[in-house]
Amino acid sequence: MAIRCPACVNTLMTALRDEEISLEIDYCKKCKGLWFDYKEVRQFLKSIKFKKVFLPEVVSATSSSDMYSISTRVRTCPRCMVKLAEHVHCGVAFDFCDQCHGIFLDDGEINLIVAAYRKGKAGSDQVMQDELRAGFSRNDPHATSSIFNAIANFFKEFIESKGHPQKK
DSSP states (O other), rough: OOOOOOOTSSOOEEEEEEETTTTEEETTTTTOHHHHOTTHHHHHOOHHHHHHHHOOOOOOOOOOOOOOOOOSSOBTTTOOSBBBBEEEEETEEEEOOOOOOEEEEOOTHHHHHHHHHHHHOOOOOOEEEEHHHTTSSSEEEEEEEHHHHHHHHHHHHHHHHHSSOOOO
16 A cells, blocks of 8 residues: 655655565655665665665765755654654654654665765664664675674773773
8 A cells, every 4th residue: 555755745655666575665756755664774775676776886965956855844654644753863864653663764865874884984873773784784795894893892881891880
């Protein structure tokens, strides 16, 4: 069943399919926004078909002149019909449903988030960090650096906690 775009309201989104990995995402032809149901971002990042379309090799954060004009209107989850919460990751604000955990990304936002992730820039939003890590697991050469960073952070925190005894 087609869902309505959170940004365009009255526009029905088109279901795009990658049969190879059994994934269907929703795409708005008008604003070029993407709706991901729970855990679909991680599957999306494993899709060769979708990467070719939505994640071109060259990403320019400054060339946003062709991007859709983003509304300041409150957005609603197309599944639950509740207000979407705004989350920020790597300087990119995206819409998140606290109820069904769906994610809406405006035109170009997936590109900016992935580019930042690949450059090793840690974002602040845990939801998106988890999706990116899971999506870029094993088959991605950039995943290795994330694993080393996680291990390094663990040891850094462990050493710091040993130097500062916990107060009782």
